Amino acid sequence: MSLFGMLLTELRARRGAVGVLFFLGLAGLVGANVFIRPHEAEFVYDAYAGFWAVFGLVVGLALVIVMKKIVQPMISRGDDYYERNN
Amino acid sequence: MSAITSSFIHPTVGFYALALILPFLRGKAWKWLLLIPPVIAIWSVMTVSPGFYGELNYLGQKLMMGRVDKLSLVFAQVFAVMSLIGMVYALHVEDKLQHIMACVYVGGAFGCTFAGDLLTLFIFWELMSIGSTFLIWLARNPVSTKAGFRYFMYHTIGGLFLLIGLLLRYKAVGTFSFDAVDPHHLMAYDWMILLGFCVNAAVVPLHAWLPDAYPEGTVTGSVFMCAFTTKTAVYVLMRGFAGVELLAIAGTVMCVYGVLYACIENNARRILSYHIVSQVGYMVAGIGIGTAMTLNGATAHAYAHILYKGLLFMGTGCLLYAAGTTKLDKLGGLVHRMPWVMVMYMVAALSISGMPLFNGFISKTMTIVGAAEAHRTWLAIGMEVAAVGTFLSVGIKLPYFAFWAKPANDKIVLKPIPANMYVGMAMGAVLCIAQGLYPDMLYRYLPFEMEHAYHPWTVWHVLQSFMLLGFSGLAFYLTRDIITPHAKTNLDFDFFYRLIGRGVMALVCKPLAWIDDRWTEAYRVAGLSGLLTLARGTMWFDTKGIDTVVDGSAYTVQNVGVLSARVQTGRLQDYLGLAAALALCVFAAVWYFA
Numbered sequence: 236m237s238l239f240g241m242l243l244t245e246l247r248a249r250r251g252a253v254g255v256l257f258f259l260g261l262a263g264l265v266g267a268n269v270f271i272r273p274h275e276a277e278f279v280y281d282a283y284a285g286f287w288a289v290f291g292l293v294v295g296l297a298l299v300i301v302m303k304k305i306v307q308p309m310i311s312r313g314d315d316y317y318e319r320n321n
Numbered sequence: 322m323s324a325i326t327s328s329f330i331h332p333t334v335g336f337y338a339l340a341l342i343l344p345f346l347r348g349k350a351w352k353w354l355l356l357i358p359p360v361i362a363i364w365s366v367m368t369v370s371p372g373f374y375g376e377l378n379y380l381g382q383k384l385m386m387g388r389v390d391k392l393s394l395v396f397a398q399v400f401a402v403m404s405l406i407g408m409v410y411a412l413h414v415e416d417k418l419q420h421i422m423a424c425v426y427v428g429g430a431f432g433c434t435f436a437g438d439l440l441t442l443f444i445f446w447e448l449m450s451i452g453s454t455f456l457i458w459l460a461r462n463p464v465s466t467k468a469g470f471r472y473f474m475y476h477t478i479g480g481l482f483l484l485i486g487l488l489l490r491y492k493a494v495g496t497f498s499f500d501a502v503d504p505h506h507l508m509a510y511d512w513m514i515l516l517g518f519c520v521n522a523a524v525v526p527l528h529a530w531l532p533d534a535y536p537e538g539t540v541t542g543s544v545f546m547c548a549f550t551t552k553t554a555v556y557v558l559m560r561g562f563a564g565v566e567l568l569a570i571a572g573t574v575m576c577v578y579g580v581l582y583a584c585i586e587n588n589a590r591r592i593l594s595y596h597i598v599s600q601v602g603y604m605v606a607g608i609g610i611g612t613a614m615t616l617n618g619a620t621a622h623a624y625a626h627i628l629y630k631g632l633l634f635m636g637t638g639c640l641l642y643a644a645g646t647t648k649l650d651k652l653g654g655l656v657h658r659m660p661w662v663m664v665m666y667m668v669a670a671l672s673i674s675g676m677p678l679f680n681g682f683i684s685k686t687m688t689i690v691g692a693a694e695a696h697r698t699w700l701a702i703g704m705e706v707a708a709v710g711t712f713l714s715v716g717i718k719l720p721y722f723a724f725w726a727k728p729a730n731d732k733i734v735l736k737p738i739p740a741n742m743y744v745g746m747a748m749g750a751v752l753c754i755a756q757g758l759y760p761d762m763l764y765r766y767l768p769f770e771m772e773h774a775y776h777p778w779t780v781w782h783v784l785q786s787f788m789l790l791g792f793s794g795l796a797f798y799l800t801r802d803i804i805t806p807h808a809k810t811n812l813d814f815d816f817f818y819r820l821i822g823r824g825v826m827a828l829v830c831k832p833l834a835w836i837d838d839r840w841t842e843a844y845r846v847a848g849l850s851g852l853l854t855l856a857r858g859t860m861w862f863d864t865k866g867i868d869t870v871v872d873g874s875a876y877t878v879q880n881v882g883v884l885s886a887r888v889q890t891g892r893l894q895d896y897l898g899l900a901a902a903l904a905l906c907v908f909a910a911v912w913y914f915a
Contacts, residue, residue: 240657244729247656261795264788273781277693278702287788294709295796299804302584311585311809319464319537319810 264288329374329387331435332362332401333445336428340421352412355420359405362431366397373437382497385437391768392620396556397434398766399624400427402752403548403631410635410745411541419459423545426452430549434556438497439487439514442557446483446521450476453550456542457534465537472534475818476520479527483517486510499557504564504611515562522554522605524571525578528598529815532582535597536590536647540638543590544745547634548627551597555604555623564611572606573703575599580710582813587806589637589647589719593630596673596715599707600626606704607688612695613769618688620767625680625756629672632749633715636666639742640723643735649722649806654730662738663724665746670720672753674712677786680756683763683777686786690775709793716790717797718804726805 236244246253268284276282335358343351371394374387404427411423425448432445450473457469489510491497502511516527523531531551535543562568579599586592600622607619639662641647644655656663672679675686685708692701756763760777797804888899 236657237660239660243660243663244657247725247729257794257798261791264784264791267784268788271780271784273785277690278698281785285788287785288792290705291709291789291792292796294706295713295793296800298581298584298706298710298713299796299800302581303800303803306581307585307807307809307811310812311807312812314587314808314810316810316812318467 261288329369329372329389330361330365331375331387332358332365332397332431333428333435335361336404336424336431340424340428343417343421343424351417355408355412356405358424358428359401359408362397362401362404366394366401369394376437382440383438384441386432386441387435388437389435391766392556392560393434395620395624395766395768396552397431399627400430400434400549400552403627404545406628406631406745406748407541407545407548409748410544410638410742412741412745413739414539414541416459419456419539419542422452422455422459423542424452425449426456426545427549428452430553433553437499439483439490439499440497442499443480443483443487446553447480449550449553450480453542453546456546457538459542460537460539468534468537471815471818472530474822475530479517479520481517482513482520486513486515486517489513499561501563502561502565504562504566507565511562515558515565518554518558518562519571520554521550522558522601523551523575523598524568524605525575525598526814526817528575528578529813529818531597532586532591532594532813533815535594536588540642544631544634544638547593547597547630551601552623552627555601555608555619558605559608559616559619563608563616565609567609568605569609569611569697569700570606572602572604572609573700575602575605576704576707577710578602580707580714582811583714584710584718584804585806585809585811586714587649587808589640589649589652589723590634592714592719593633593637596633596711597630599711600630600673602707603685603688603704606700607691610692610695610697610700612691613771614691614694614775615688616769617764617767617771617775618684618691620769621684621687621763622681624763624766625672625684625753628749628752628756629669629679629681632665632669632746632753633673635742635746635749636662636669637719637723639738639746642742643738644733645736648808649719650808652723653725653727655733655735656724657729658731658735659724659738661743662746663720665743665750666720666724668750668753670716672757674716674790675708675786676712676716676790677778677783678754678757680753680763682757682782682786683760686777686782687775705789708789709796712790712793713797713804717794718806721797721801722806 265285265288268288272284273281278286280286339354339358343354346354369389371390373385374389376383376385378384407423407427411420414420429445429447429449429452433442433449436442436445454469454473454476457465457472459465487497487510490508493508493510507515520527520530535546538546558568576599579595579597579602583592583595583599586595603622604619604626607615607622637647639659640652640655643659643662644652646652668679672681675681685704689701689704689708692704764774
């Protein structure tokens with residue numbers, strides 16, 4: 236294993252700390268948004284702080300849940316349906 | 322057909338020359354020649370001055386091979402850069418046919434880009450289709466063979482629409498000229514041409530050939546294919562159909578549709594293929610909206626997209642090359658064994674997601690802001706939705722399940738990756754970051770004049786991007802157990818293509834089978850007895866006619882043979898006597914007749 240590979244393995248072992256940093260970063264972004272606003276709102280509601288945070292979270296959750304839980308069961312077939320795997 | 326003029330070396334010439342001489346070269350040193358046509362192409366597009374070059378007469382028509390202006394140059398420039406990266410990445414491949422077909426394909430893309438009329442465009446359009454089909458076939462397995470046939474059939478139909486359109490147009494206006502149409506007054510033939518272009522641009526619902534075929538191409542062939550076919554189509558759409566409202570809506574639909582399927586797909590290269598549909602959607606929408614800013618945004622996005630999408634396919638190509646599969650459910654826990662592949666992949670993944678520092682940030686936001694400024698709010702929101710989905714599936718899901726998820730995997734056997742593949746990826750990664758940091762590297766080549774310059778690096782844009790992507794990341798974190806890829810085939814529009822295909826087959830086969838049945842019956846009843854009578858007749862002729870003549874002459878020959886055999890006694894004195902008698906006869910005859 237290369238030195239870089241070992242570094243990444245170490246990083247993986249400390250995923251708890253990485254997670255904490257990630258959440259702190261998210262909080263920091265919304266905090267910054269209270270003070271930094273667009274010059275002119277593109278979509279009316281993005282004048283409010285945290286709009287894009289809510290947008291990203293809600294759209295992301297909706298995409299995954301709707302596609303994986305509702306749409307995929309309807310449109311998916313066996314892995315070999317088109318004989319693409321043998 | 323030479324396209325060389327005194328001041329413009331058409332990049333196609335280099336690629337086609339290489340394709341022609343490659344079969345005759347022996348040894349191994351020929352591989353370095355692969356780098357020459359791309360270098361010539363880069364030099365050519367960076368030094369040529371705008372103008373019209375290489376007009377020639379062919380089939381009684383004036384063809385324009387070299388329309389060089391700002392629009393064709395910016396596309397040709399990124400094609401040239403990508404061809405160099407792709408060739409470096411493919412340098413280890415010993416199968417010459419792959420390189421030849423890559424040359425045919427890439428040369429075709431340059432031909433389309435510089436084509437000044439529809440006939441020239443059509444010729445190179447079809448050459449691209451042939452080259453790319455081989456890049457799929459040359460993976461040399463049964464799956465790719467079938468996928469290649471489907472791909473070729475589909476592009477042939479698309480090409481036929483283009484041909485029908487340009488011929489009808491020629492009949493109506495008397496010229497093959499290729500210029501912008503009036504977006505509010507499209508004629509029937511314009512729609513035909515547009516349809517042909519839309520097939521190659523993978524406009525939903527004509528897109529399903531792309532995720533069907535690209536995952537089956539060769540490791541290096543798919544790197545070329547992801548760059549050229551759809552972006553050539555984007556170029557011709559921009560040249561001919563800027564401002565067509567239908568494209569604005571179709572493009573936004575593409576943006577969202579691609580990410581929806583990418584969310585549930587398992588094959589890494591198929592995820593990326595759906596993201597081509599999605600990313601080309603931004604370009605098509607920008608073309609449809611048709612303001613200077615969205616057109617420039619579409620151009621910039623095409624440029625950036627070619628670089629990062631090539632890099633994404635190179636990264637997943639490394640997975641395929643090393644591990645033998647790109648199925649996410651079979652991968653995972655590889656990060657410590659392929660750390661640099663992961664890093665290069667992430668550069669591209671963050672680029673496509675529009676993360677600040679990377680080139681997607683300076684191109685994607687331009688199109689979205691352009692759409693919002695043109696008061697197309699819903700289209701802009703659709704593009705933001707797609708941006709979230711892009712980061713979810715290409716930015717996090719794919720690398721997470723390919724490299725990170727599952728405990729460290731030390732069992733799977735990995736083939737060592739050749740150094741040139743790393744070099745190719747590094748070139749792409751450096752360009753992605755450089756353009757992200759210095760937008761002017763890209764912006765200075767944009768073809769349309771804007772009222773006010775667009776500045777991506779404002780505090781607000783950066784904050785907005787980080788918020789959007791950061792919280793998309795949070796959505797992934799919360800749904801990481803739901804989004805786990807499953808080995809499934811997700812039905813797409815190609816389900817209907819196959820239905821249509823089977824329908825056409827039935828339409829052709831059923832009547833043919835019916836005719837065949839009837840013919841067999843008629844033959845059995847009438848034909849067979851007729852043939853028997855004919856056979857009896859010929860038998861009679863054979864015994865009575867042929868045999869009499871042939872046998873008679875055979876007996877004559879036999880008798881002569883017996884006689885001459887008797888004469889040949891083998892004794893010298895007999896021969897001498899015979900020769901003397903013969904000479905006497907000759908002498909008597911000469912004396913008598915003279």
